[in-house]
Amino acid sequence: MPSWWGKSSSKELKKKANKESFIDTLHRRFKSPSDGNLNGRSGGSRRLCSDTISERGSLSRAVSRSPSPSSKHVSRCQSFAERPHAQPLPLPGVHPANVGRTDSGIGILTKPRLEKGANSSLFLPLPRPGCIRNRPNAPDLDGDLATASVSSESTTDSDDPADSSHRSPPATDYDLGTRTTTTSPSSAMLKDQCAIVNHSNSKEAKKPASLSFGNHTSSTSPKRRPISSHVLNLQVPQHVASGSAPDSSMSSPSRSPMRASSTEQVINSAFWAGKPYPDVNFLGSGHCSSPGSGYNSGHNSMGGDMSGQLFWQQSRGSPECSPIPSPRMTSPGPSSRVQSGAVTPIHPRAGGTIIESQTSWTDDGKQQSHRLPLPPVTISSPSPFSHSNSAAVSPSVPRSPGRAENPTSPGSRWKKGKLLGRGTFGHVYVGFNSERGELCAMKEVTLFSDDAKSKESAKQLMQEISLLSRLQHPNIVRYHGSETVGDRLYIYLEYVSGGSIYKLLQEYGQLGELVIRSYTQQILSGLAFLHSKSTVHRDIKGANILVDPNGRVKLADFGMAKHITGQSCPLSFKGSPYWMAPEVIKNSNGCNLAVDIWSLGCTVLEMATTKPPWSQFEGVAAMFKIGNSKDLPTIPDHLSDEGKDFVRQCLQRDPLHRPTAAQLLEHPFVKSTAPLERPIPSPEPTDPPPGVTNGVKAMGINQARNFPTLDSEKLAVHSSRVSKTGLLASDLHIPRNISCPVSPIGSPLFHSRSPQHLNGRMSPSPIASPRTTSGSSTPLTGGTGAIPFNHLKQSVYLQEGFGNMPYHTNGMYANGLAYHDSSPDLFRGMQPGSPIFSELVPCENDLIGKQLGRPTQGEPYDGQSVLAVRVSRQLLRDHVKTKPSLDLSPNSPLPSRTGAEETSMFNKGKERWNKFKGDETWLEAD
Numbered sequence: 071m072p073s074w075w076g077k078s079s080s081k082e083l084k085k086k087a088n089k090e091s092f093i094d095t096l097h098r099r100f101k102s103p104s105d106g107n108l109n110g111r112s113g114g115s116r117r118l119c120s121d122t123i124s125e126r127g128s129l130s131r132a133v134s135r136s137p138s139p140s141s142k143h144v145s146r147c148q149s150f151a152e153r154p155h156a157q158p159l160p161l162p163g164v165h166p167a168n169v170g171r172t173d174s175g176i177g178i179l180t181k182p183r184l185e186k187g188a189n190s191s192l193f194l195p196l197p198r199p200g201c202i203r204n205r206p207n208a209p210d211l212d213g214d215l216a217t218a219s220v221s222s223e224s225t226t227d228s229d230d231p232a233d234s235s236h237r238s239p240p241a242t243d244y245d246l247g248t249r250t251t252t253t254s255p256s257s258a259m260l261k262d263q264c265a266i267v268n269h270s271n272s273k274e275a276k277k278p279a280s281l282s283f284g285n286h287t288s289s290t291s292p293k294r295r296p297i298s299s300h301v302l303n304l305q306v307p308q309h310v311a312s313g314s315a316p317d318s319s320m321s322s323p324s325r326s327p328m329r330a331s332s333t334e335q336v337i338n339s340a341f342w343a344g345k346p347y348p349d350v351n352f353l354g355s356g357h358c359s360s361p362g363s364g365y366n367s368g369h370n371s372m373g374g375d376m377s378g379q380l381f382w383q384q385s386r387g388s389p390e391c392s393p394i395p396s397p398r399m400t401s402p403g404p405s406s407r408v409q410s411g412a413v414t415p416i417h418p419r420a421g422g423t424i425i426e427s428q429t430s431w432t433d434d435g436k437q438q439s440h441r442l443p444l445p446p447v448t449i450s451s452p453s454p455f456s457h458s459n460s461a462a463v464s465p466s467v468p469r470s471p472g473r474a475e476n477p478t479s480p481g482s483r484w485k486k487g488k489l490l491g492r493g494t495f496g497h498v499y500v501g502f503n504s505e506r507g508e509l510c511a512m513k514e515v516t517l518f519s520d521d522a523k524s525k526e527s528a529k530q531l532m533q534e535i536s537l538l539s540r541l542q543h544p545n546i547v548r549y550h551g552s553e554t555v556g557d558r559l560y561i562y563l564e565y566v567s568g569g570s571i572y573k574l575l576q577e578y579g580q581l582g583e584l585v586i587r588s589y590t591q592q593i594l595s596g597l598a599f600l601h602s603k604s605t606v607h608r609d610i611k612g613a614n615i616l617v618d619p620n621g622r623v624k625l626a627d628f629g630m631a632k633h634i635t636g637q638s639c640p641l642s643f644k645g646s647p648y649w650m651a652p653e654v655i656k657n658s659n660g661c662n663l664a665v666d667i668w669s670l671g672c673t674v675l676e677m678a679t680t681k682p683p684w685s686q687f688e689g690v691a692a693m694f695k696i697g698n699s700k701d702l703p704t705i706p707d708h709l710s711d712e713g714k715d716f717v718r719q720c721l722q723r724d725p726l727h728r729p730t731a732a733q734l735l736e737h738p739f740v741k742s743t744a745p746l747e748r749p750i751p752s753p754e755p756t757d758p759p760p761g762v763t764n765g766v767k768a769m770g771i772n773q774a775r776n777f778p779t780l781d782s783e784k785l786a787v788h789s790s791r792v793s794k795t796g797l798l799a800s801d802l803h804i805p806r807n808i809s810c811p812v813s814p815i816g817s818p819l820f821h822s823r824s825p826q827h828l829n830g831r832m833s834p835s836p837i838a839s840p841r842t843t844s845g846s847s848t849p850l851t852g853g854t855g856a857i858p859f860n861h862l863k864q865s866v867y868l869q870e871g872f873g874n875m876p877y878h879t880n881g882m883y884a885n886g887l888a889y890h891d892s893s894p895d896l897f898r899g900m901q902p903g904s905p906i907f908s909e910l911v912p913c914e915n916d917l918i919g920k921q922l923g924r925p926t927q928g929e930p931y932d933g934q935s936v937l938a939v940r941v942s943r944q945l946l947r948d949h950v951k952t953k954p955s956l957d958l959s960p961n962s963p964l965p966s967r968t969g970a971e972e973t974s975m976f977n978k979g980k981e982r983w984n985k986f987k988g989d990e991t992w993l994e995a996d
C-alpha cells in the first residue's frame with residue numbers, strides 16, 4: 071500500500087459519507103413509490119460512517135468483480151442499517167498489507183475505529199481545519215439539489231470549477247478532513263463540503279479573474295492565476311442565471327495535450343495579456359456546456375474549461391470514440407483522453423479512469439486516490455431513477471427491453487460494450503441486450519458528492535433526463551430510461567451508430583451540399599419540435615448532432631437544454647463559444663429559442679467547412695467577434711445561394727430577426743430536401759405463411775418500436791406548415807428507391823399480426839384502423855401502424871406503439887420502412903382530397919384532414935394500411951409494371967381471400983419482388 075494510503079483513506083472516508091448523502095439525495099429526488107417512505111434526510115444522515123464505508127466497499131467490489139451493469143447491483147436505496155454484513159473500511163494510515171482483507175474485503179484494523187466513529191454521533195473523527203468555516207444555515211442537500219439548476223442561476227458565489235479541481239492536494243485533504251469532523255450527518259457533511267467549496271470558490275472569485283463574464287468587469291491579470299490551472303478558468307460571475315460554474319473540464323489541468331497547448335496560447339494572447347474587451351459584457355451562469363465536447367465530442371462547449379475551447383483545432387482527430395476505434399481512443403498514450411483525464415465525468419477523480427480498476431491514479435496531478443475494498447454484499451434494489459426518470463413516465467416511451475421482465479432494473483439486461491465517447495459527465499458505451507439483441511447507448515456517470523461540480527453535473531444530468539423523457543421526435547435522440555447502480559447513473563439512449571456530425575467532418579471532411587441540406591432540414595425539424603415545447607437546446611453544434619447509418623439526424627446532448635416559460639428569459643452563458651449567439655455572449659435580451667437558430671447557422675457553416683465560424687480566432691477573440699462586432703462570418707463560396715441566404719437568415723444578430731425553426735423549414739435551402747436514406751433491403755421470407763413472421767422480423771424490432779408517438783403538438787407544428795404551403799399533389803415528394811413498403815413481403819398476411827406480435831411489448835395503436843383492430847390489417851407495418859408521413863415536404867408523424875424512429879422529412883414512411891424511391895406512380899394522381907391521398911394524411915386532431923375534407927373525428931387513421939394493402943396487392947397482380955393499372959383507390963375492392971389464396975399470393979409477390987428488387991427502372995418507367 072502506498073504511503074498515501076492514510077491520507078487518501080481519510081479523504082475517502084469523508085467522501086464516502088458525502089457521496090452517500092449525495093446519492094441518497096438523488097434517490098430521494100427520484101424516489102419511486104416503491105421505495106417506501108425513504109426519508110432521505112434522516113435516512114442519509116442517520117447512516118453510520120461504518121455503514122457508509124462498508125457499502126462503499128461493497129460497491130467497489132461489485133464494480134470490480136463485474137463491471138457490467140448486468141451484474142448484481144448495489145442500490146443506494148437500501149438503508150445501510152439493513153445490511154448486517156456491512157463492515158468498515160481500512161483506516162487511514164494502515165498499510166494495505168496490514169489490512170486484513172477478508173472475504174468481505176474489510177480491513178480488520180479499521181473496524182474498531184470506525185465503530186468508534188460511528189458511536190460518536192455518527193461522525194468520522196477526523197480533524198477539522200480551523201480555517202474552514204462552515205456555512206451557516208447551509209441548506210440541506212435536498213435543497214441544494216432541488217435548486218441545483220437554480221444555484222447556477224441565483225447564487226452569488228460562482229462555483230468555479232477550478233476551485234475544486236485545482237485546489238492543492240494538501241488543501242484538498244485538509245478540506246476533506248475538515249468535513250469529516252463536522253458533527254452533522256453525512257448529508258450535513260456534504261453541505262459543509264459544499265460550503266467549503268463555495269468558500270473556496272468565493273475566495274477564488276475574489277481573486278482577480280482572468281476573465282469575468284457578467285456585470286463584473288474582468289479585472290484581472292492573467293498572472294494572477296497559475297498557468298497550469300487557472301489561466302483558462304474563466305471566472306464567471308453570475309448574473310441572473312449564474313452561479314456555480316459548470317463542471318469543469320475547464321478546470322481540468324490536463325484534459326489533453328491540446329489543452330495545454332491552448333493554455334499557452336491563451337496566456338500569450340492579447341486577451342490574456344490583460345486587455346479584456348470591455349465592450350463585451352460577458353454575463354451568464356458560467357455554464358459553458360460540455361467541455362467534453364470541447365475535445366471529446368466536438369469541443370468548444372463551454373463548461374468551464376476554456377482551455378479546451380478557446381481555440382479551434384481542426385485536426386483533433388476523432389473527438390469521439392468512433393464505432394471504428396481510433397488509436398486515439400484506445401491508446402493510453404499522452405494524447406488519449408484517458409490519460410489526459412480530459413473528460414472527467416462529474417468529478418475529476420473519476421474521469422478518464424477505468425472505474426473498475428483499483429489502480430491509484432493521480433488527482434489533479436498530485437493526489438492519488440484508490441478504490442476501497444469490496445465487501446461481498448451485493449444488494450439489488452429498485453433504483454429511483456428507474457422509476458421516476460425512466461420511460462415509465464411516458465407509457466409510450468419504450469423502456470429498456472428488459473423492463474418488461476425486470477422492470478426495476480433495466481440495466482441488468484444491458485451489457486456494457488465498447489466505448490463510444492466521453493463527455494463532460496461520463497462515458498458513453500454501447501449497451502447490448504443479449505436477450506433481445508438490441509443495442510442502446512449507455513451513458514455512465516459516476517456520482518460524486520464532494521464538490522460543486524458534482525452537484526452541477528447531477529443537476530444537468532437530471533435536467534437532461536427530465537427533458538429527454540418528454541421529447542419524442544424522430545430527430546431527437548431517444549431516451550429509454552435511467553437508473554442508478556451503486557454510485558453510477560446509467561442513462562439509456564437510442565444508439566445512433568454513425569456518431570456525430572463533428573466526427574464525420576473530422577474523419578471525412580466537409581459535407582456535400584445535398585447532405586448539408588438534408589441534415590439541416592432534419593435538425594430544423596427537431597428544433598421546431600423542441601421549440602414547440604418551449605425548450606431551447608442551447609448547444610447546437612456538430613458534436614451534438616448524431617447521424618445514423620441512413621443519414622438520419624438526431625439532436626443529442628440536452629445537458630444545456632432549458633425549458634423556458636416566456637418568450638425570453640435571462641440568458642445563461644451556456645453554449646459553445648464558436649456557436650454561441652451574440653445575445654448569449656452579451657446577455658442582451660432576446661428570444662431564447664433564437665439562440666438555437668444562430669447555432670444552427672454556425673453548424674451549417676461547420677458542415678460546409680468542417681469548422682465553425684470564426685474558428686480562425688482564438689476562442690475568446692471569437693467570442694468578442696461574435697458579441698461585439700457587426701461582422702458576419704465568412705460564408706464559403708461553394709455554398710449555393712440558397713445556402714448562403716439560409717446562413718445569413720440564421721446569423722442575424724438581432725434574435726428577433728431570425729426566423730423560427732418552423733419558418734426556416736420553408737426555406738428553399740431545406741424545403742425540397744430529399745432524404746438521404748438508402749433503400750433498406752427487405753430480407754426474403756423463407757416460408758410463406760411463416761414468412762409473415764419473418765417479414766415482421768425483417769422489419770426489425772427496433773424499427774417497429776421506434777415510431778414517434780402520436781403527438782398532437784407535432785401534428786400541429788407540421789400541419790401549420792402544411793396549411794401555409796397548400797396541398798398540391800405536385801408538392802408531394804416521393805423519394806426514390808421504394809423499399810420495403812411496397813414489397814410483397816408486406817403482404818396482407820402481415821395484416822393479421824397485431825402490433826403485439828412484434829415482441830409483445832408494443833402498445834395498442836391509438837390510431838388503429840378497424841382493420842388493424844380487427845387484427846387483419848396494417849400491412850407492411852407489422853402492426854405498428856406508424857406513419858411518419860411527410861407530404862408536401864412536411865413532416866407529419868403518426869405513431870402507434872413504440873415510438874420514435876427517426877423518420878421523417880421528405881419521404882413517406884410506413885412502419886419504419888421508408889418509401890425511399892421517388893416512384894411517383896404509386897402516388898401520382900393523388901390529389902388533395904382524393905380518397906387515397908386523404909387516407910395517407912393523418913386526420914386525427916390535425917388540420918390536414920380537415921383541409922382535405924376528411925373526417926377528423928372519430929375515424930381512425932389507417933392510411934398507410936390502405937396504401938400498403940393496395941400497393942402490395944397491385945404488385946402481386948400481373949401488370950405490376952403497368953403503373954396506370956395500379957388501382958390505389960380506396961374504393962378498389964379488397965377481396966377477402968382464403969389462407970391458401972393468401973399464401974399463393976404471397977409467393978407470387980415474393981417471386982415478383984425478387985425479380986423487381988434491384989431493378990429500379992420499373993419504378994421509373996414514367
Ligand SMILES: Nc1ncnc2c1ncn2[C@@H]1O[C@H](COP(=O)(O)OP(=O)(O)OP(=O)(O)O)[C@@H](O)[C@H]1O
Binds near residue numbers: 360367368565
Ligand atoms: N445515443 C448515442 N449514440 C451513439 N453515440 C453516442 C450517443 N450519445 C452519445 N454518444 C457518443 O458519446 C459522446 C459523448 O456523449 P455526450 O456528448 O452525450 O456526453 P456528454 O457528457 O453530454 O458530453 P458533452 O461534453 O458534449 O456534454 C458523443 O460525442 C458521442 O460520440
